[in-house]
Amino acid sequence: MTAQVSRRSLLLQAAGLGVSVSFLGGSAFAAADGLMAKRKLVVVICRGGMDGLTVSPPIGDPDYATLRGAVAVTPDQALKLDETFGLHPALESVHALALKGQARIAPAIASPDRARSHFEAQDVLETGAAQVYGVNTGWLNRTLEVMGPSKVEGLSVGATAPLILRGKVQAASWSPGKGVDETARLPTLLQDLYKADPLMGPAFARGLETEAMAQAAMTALNPTPVPVSADTTAMNASGMAPQVATPPAMAPTAMTPTAMTQDAQAIAGQRQGREAARKLGATLAGFMVQEGGPRIAAVSLDGWDTHAGQVGQLNTRLSYLDAVLDGLNTGLGDEWRNTVVVAATEFGRTARVNGTGGTDHGTGSTALVLGGGLRKGGLIGDWPTLRPEALFENRDVRPTLDMRGLFKGVLADHMGVDRAALETKVFPDSADAKPVTGLV
Amino acid sequence: MSLPSNDMMAAIAATRFGLGARPGEIDAARDDPRGFLSAQIRAEGADQPQGGEDSAQRLAQVSDYQMQKRDAKAMGEAKSAPVKDLQKDLREQAGADFLARARLGATTDAAFRERWALFWANHFTVSATSLAVGSVAGPFEQEAIRPHVFGRFEDLLVASSTHPAMLLYLDQAQSVGPDSRASQYQRKTGKKAAGLNENLAREILELHTVGVDAGYRQADVTEFARAMTGFSVGRPKDANPHRFLFRDNAHEPGARTVMGRRYPQEGQDQALAVMRDLAASPHTARHLATKLAVHFVSDTPPPALVDRLQKTYLDSGGRLDEVARALVAAPEAWDPVAAKFKTPYEFAISTWRAIDAQPSGIDKLAPVLTGLGQKPFSAPSPKGWADEAQVWCAPDALIKRLRFSEGFAAVVADRLDPSLLAQTALGARLTPPVAKAVARAETRREAMALLLMSPEFQRR
Numbered sequence: 066m067t068a069q070v071s072r073r074s075l076l077l078q079a080a081g082l083g084v085s086v087s088f089l090g091g092s093a094f095a096a097a098d099g100l101m102a103k104r105k106l107v108v109v110i111c112r113g114g115m116d117g118l119t120v121s122p123p124i125g126d127p128d129y130a131t132l133r134g135a136v137a138v139t140p141d142q143a144l145k146l147d148e149t150f151g152l153h154p155a156l157e158s159v160h161a162l163a164l165k166g167q168a169r170i171a172p173a174i175a176s177p178d179r180a181r182s183h184f185e186a187q188d189v190l191e192t193g194a195a196q197v198y199g200v201n202t203g204w205l206n207r208t209l210e211v212m213g214p215s216k217v218e219g220l221s222v223g224a225t226a227p228l229i230l231r232g233k234v235q236a237a238s239w240s241p242g243k244g245v246d247e248t249a250r251l252p253t254l255l256q257d258l259y260k261a262d263p264l265m266g267p268a269f270a271r272g273l274e275t276e277a278m279a280q281a282a283m284t285a286l287n288p289t290p291v292p293v294s295a296d297t298t299a300m301n302a303s304g305m306a307p308q309v310a311t312p313p314a315m316a317p318t319a320m321t322p323t324a325m326t327q328d329a330q331a332i333a334g335q336r337q338g339r340e341a342a343r344k345l346g347a348t349l350a351g352f353m354v355q356e357g358g359p360r361i362a363a364v365s366l367d368g369w370d371t372h373a374g375q376v377g378q379l380n381t382r383l384s385y386l387d388a389v390l391d392g393l394n395t396g397l398g399d400e401w402r403n404t405v406v407v408a409a410t411e412f413g414r415t416a417r418v419n420g421t422g423g424t425d426h427g428t429g430s431t432a433l434v435l436g437g438g439l440r441k442g443g444l445i446g447d448w449p450t451l452r453p454e455a456l457f458e459n460r461d462v463r464p465t466l467d468m469r470g471l472f473k474g475v476l477a478d479h480m481g482v483d484r485a486a487l488e489t490k491v492f493p494d495s496a497d498a499k500p501v502t503g504l505v
Numbered sequence: 506m507s508l509p510s511n512d513m514m515a516a517i518a519a520t521r522f523g524l525g526a527r528p529g530e531i532d533a534a535r536d537d538p539r540g541f542l543s544a545q546i547r548a549e550g551a552d553q554p555q556g557g558e559d560s561a562q563r564l565a566q567v568s569d570y571q572m573q574k575r576d577a578k579a580m581g582e583a584k585s586a587p588v589k590d591l592q593k594d595l596r597e598q599a600g601a602d603f604l605a606r607a608r609l610g611a612t613t614d615a616a617f618r619e620r621w622a623l624f625w626a627n628h629f630t631v632s633a634t635s636l637a638v639g640s641v642a643g644p645f646e647q648e649a650i651r652p653h654v655f656g657r658f659e660d661l662l663v664a665s666s667t668h669p670a671m672l673l674y675l676d677q678a679q680s681v682g683p684d685s686r687a688s689q690y691q692r693k694t695g696k697k698a699a700g701l702n703e704n705l706a707r708e709i710l711e712l713h714t715v716g717v718d719a720g721y722r723q724a725d726v727t728e729f730a731r732a733m734t735g736f737s738v739g740r741p742k743d744a745n746p747h748r749f750l751f752r753d754n755a756h757e758p759g760a761r762t763v764m765g766r767r768y769p770q771e772g773q774d775q776a777l778a779v780m781r782d783l784a785a786s787p788h789t790a791r792h793l794a795t796k797l798a799v800h801f802v803s804d805t806p807p808p809a810l811v812d813r814l815q816k817t818y819l820d821s822g823g824r825l826d827e828v829a830r831a832l833v834a835a836p837e838a839w840d841p842v843a844a845k846f847k848t849p850y851e852f853a854i855s856t857w858r859a860i861d862a863q864p865s866g867i868d869k870l871a872p873v874l875t876g877l878g879q880k881p882f883s884a885p886s887p888k889g890w891a892d893e894a895q896v897w898c899a900p901d902a903l904i905k906r907l908r909f910s911e912g913f914a915a916v917v918a919d920r921l922d923p924s925l926l927a928q929t930a931l932g933a934r935l936t937p938p939v940a941k942a943v944a945r946a947e948t949r950r951e952a953m954a955l956l957l958m959s960p961e962f963q964r965r
Binding site: 251270372 | 675676679680681683697699700701702703704707711717723726846885886888894895896898899900901902903904907911938939942946947951954955958959960963
């Protein structure tokens with residue numbers, strides 16, 4: 066029981082750290098024929114402009130140490146990949162996978178956006194559009210539309226809905242917290258009231274459906290059966306929440322500690338640890354390994370905007386990212402071989418260190434591609450080098466690969482998405498971005 | 506465009522323009538709904554929440570804490586009890602700031618004025634990314650935002666851009682011109698030179714003024730960042746400790762060119778001149794008009810409304826009181842369809858308003874907001890909190906709102922008349938299906954939860 070409670074606290078802690086996880090998947094895919102029906106995709110969005118030159122430091126590039134000065138990763142710190150590249154020392158799990166051929170880097174990748182604005186660049190990354198205006202649906206949502214909207218289940222874990230999942234297909238969402246009994250009177254009455262509301266109706270219905278799935282994901286993490294009493298909810302049934310019998314008192318007068326207060330204390334009490342991150346990854350895996358569970362998921366990690374004091378910040382964030390990926394890998398078990406994970410960011414950072422021990426908004430960055438079924442290979446895309454004349458606008462890593470090409474390659478070869486639909490629906494106006502082939 | 510009935514307009518005034526109706530508020534607005542709102546516009550700015558220390562006092566406490574922590578570390582000690590107490594005090598003060606603001610929101614008779622202030626506080630977001638910034642997020646709002654929300658936008662922009670909270674949040678305080686006297690001295694003495702940090706300059710252009718589609722380039726960002734070098738915060742030994750300080754020796758010498766205009770001024774006048782031009786730009790007028798229309802009326806606002814607000818902004822020289830009046834006068838703002846979905850903060854505040862109460866402690870407020878994705882003083886980026894229904898109306902969020910509503914109802918419903926409450930909270934916006942569901946509920950608690958979760962109450 067204790068272990069379960071602490072797991073829940075860790076999850077809550079993850080939720081409080083600006084982490085959100087979103088799923089889309091399909092129950093009906095289980096019925097589809099062939100190997101493709103088991104294939105899974107996880108997209109990790111690192112928000113804030115992740116510094117590729119720290120993620121995969123080009124320690125063998127003769128200009129790297131000079132440009133980076135005090136924020137450079139030194140050759141003896143880096144986890145070596147090849148003659149030119151290493152990984153940041155915090156990415157130990159990713160490095161272990163890379164040694165097995167199950168992780169690769171795309172060291173000079175970018176979306177088509179060049180404005181160096183977080184918000185514009187994230188929009189372009191998530192909509193999959195060639196430019197920022199005119200599209201307001203996410204490319205993962207359109208992927209589902211193309212794969213068959215009537216067959217898909219959607220779920221987002223996190224308090225708000227990320228753009229990459231917004232669109233015609235109603236994505237569900239879930240985040241740790243106390244559940245609601247969907248058969249109770251109140252939800253039924255509310256569904257009636259929401260009939261005419263195009264936004265609240267579908268969202269609420271999906272929220273109720275998700276409660277059952279959340280319970281199953283939690284149970285999958287720890288199959289020990291726990292007795293269910295009449296007045297507990299889905300979440301309690303797996304022992305995750307110790308507080309249900311009394312009504313929560315988020316109220317104007319009462320002072321008793323409440324469910325959410327306890328959650329907040331859990332968040333405040335434990336700061337970003339690897340353990341929390343690993344549990345987050347493992348819970349995501351718990352959703353995905355279920356029969357009929359989500360096959361497509363998106364995870365957001367905040368906190369990559371490192372204008373000042375970036376060495377310490379990136380140490381923490383990369384350690385967190387590594388642990389999420391490790392949790393996914395171990396949680397997926399046998400299904401890891403059917404899974405591809407892409408971790409990408411909206412833009413990289415300046416090649417030179419700035420005046421405050423950080424770096425400013427740049428262009429090319431590193432994407433990580435992981436999975437049990439990856440083909441062995443070197444870099445994804447070319448390395449333009451950091452020679453002065455090679456820098457983009459004398460400032461940034463010059464992108465040699467369009468992010469959409471990587472996503473298109475993964476969707477076509479790994480997920481089996483129809484190529485014509487890929488070009489017209491999922492990534493329209495992306496003819497310049499040739500799909501990256503041979504990844505799986 | 507014809508206007509709805511006075512009954513409907515009164516309900517809209519209290520729920521869409523305001524923060525949700527308190528008992529009697531819709532009645533008070535009925536005779537003249539527009540007059541009810543425009544009477545809340547006043548030269549002295551928004552109301553002030555019950556205040557604590559000012560930002561300089563808070564930063565002095567933070568500095569004290571950091572020094573004691575350093576001393577303890579130097580002595581090889583872990584954080585001592587007094588040091589931990591200092592940290593706890595600072596956190597509690599920030600919580601008290603947030604609670605005071607929420608109580609103002611829950612109790613004010615001038616809720617349009619308060620919503621207007623909240624809009625500008627979100628426009629100039631500072632987020633608690635460090636103990637220092639969290640400690641002055643509340644004072645920032647009181648000192649830089651609230652006094653100026655019905656004045657000239659330029660004054661608001663300058664107040665925000667010279668406040669320690671913003672200078673610390675977006676790294677401006679440590680930005681140093683590469684050819685400034687400070688840099689030259691550092692080079693001569695072989696010290697590691699500090700340099701330019703363009704974070705605040707970029708966000709002023711992109712978020713606070715002209716907007717990302719205004720056609721500026723990287724070179725404009727860098728030039729503006731150079732112009733802003735010197736905008737800093739006084740250290741304890743400076744003449745102006747913990748307040749805005751222009752460091753002349755950190756200022757990059759020379760004329761600058763930003764968005765095609767040359768700025769030959771010296772010292773802090775240079776960046777102030779850039780800000781003056783940015784505030785007067787038609788791009789800024791468009792950007793602000795669009796954002797206001799989205800906030801008050803619809804995620805896809807009527808173009809006529811945006812045009813109207815933009816024109817008022819430009820004609821009045823960026824007078825925000827005039828823009829507020831134009832918003833109230835605009836027929837497009839009174840569409841009976843409630844297109845806006847309340848943010849978690851708005852939802853929570855409106856529940857307290859509906860029952861004429863206020864949160865008794867931060868523990869009644871912070872956990873629910875955090876659970877719904879809107880942790881106090883912690884917007885995810887300088888862009889502030891999102892305003893779109895699609896962001897907040899996520900499936901999980903609705904489940905959590907339901908949990909909150911049930912809990913709220915469990916504590917308060919037994920002493921209330923739900924049907925009466927539905928009337929006073931929604932007025933003419935109350936629809937027959939909701940009125941019927943509330944009337945037919947099995948218990949008062951159920952009725953109250955249904956009311957709070959109804960589309961009419963969740964929307965505005």
